[in-house]
Amino acid sequence: MQVIQILRVKGREVVTLMSDATLSEATRLLARKRIGALMVKDRNGALAGILSERDVVRALAAESVSALARPVSAYMTRDVATCTELDTVEELMEMMTQGRFRHVPVLDGNDQLCGLVSIGDVVKTHIEETTREAASLRQYIAAAG
Numbered sequence: 669m670q671v672i673q674i675l676r677v678k679g680r681e682v683v684t685l686m687s688d689a690t691l692s693e694a695t696r697l698l699a700r701k702r703i704g705a706l707m708v709k710d711r712n713g714a715l716a717g718i719l720s721e722r723d724v725v726r727a728l729a730a731e732s733v734s735a736l737a738r739p740v741s742a743y744m745t746r747d748v749a750t751c752t753e754l755d756t757v758e759e760l761m762e763m764m765t766q767g768r769f770r771h772v773p774v775l776d777g778n779d780q781l782c783g784l785v786s787i788g789d790v791v792k793t794h795i796e797e798t799t800r801e802a803a804s805l806r807q808y809i810a811a812a813g
């Protein structure tokens with residue numbers, strides 16, 4: 669199964685905010701959208717980083733509430749691992765396991781954001797695939813017997 673098939677089901681909405689937005693604005697957006705990570709863009713609209721709820725927790729632990737007034741650029745991860753629509757779910761699982769993160773933005777042929785895959789999407793797809801495989805194996809065994 670490829671990333672493009674996950675996006676067909678979940679849609680292509682990616683929640684973004686500007687790198688000069690405050691951490692406080694980021695927490696409100698995360699809460700309102702009920703998501704775990706935001707893609708951060710620079711003034712030219714290019715992907716500048718990713719800010720996940722884990723970064724918010726780290727910032728609050730290190731700097732307490734004063735972190736909330738600072739820009740997300742101070743806390744985001746700048747070196748973002750991305751994928752394309754043609755990557756497979758297995759490749760994403762490997763990437764998330766190796767990198768110890770749960771979100772991977774999807775870039776199109778022009779390096780533009782065109783979706784986001786979370787570990788929840790990957791696990792859901794994997795379970796569906798495994799269930800389908802098990803059903804067809806059962807059918808095959810029943811037919812052979």
Ligand code: AMP
Binds near residue numbers: 718719720745749771
């Ligand atoms: P997460 O597990 O996605 O909540 O993120 C854990 C940490 O990894 C946070 O510091 C994120 O900023 C960072 N992170 C999340 N996704 C990525 C990614 N695709 N590439 C690089 N770092 C990431």
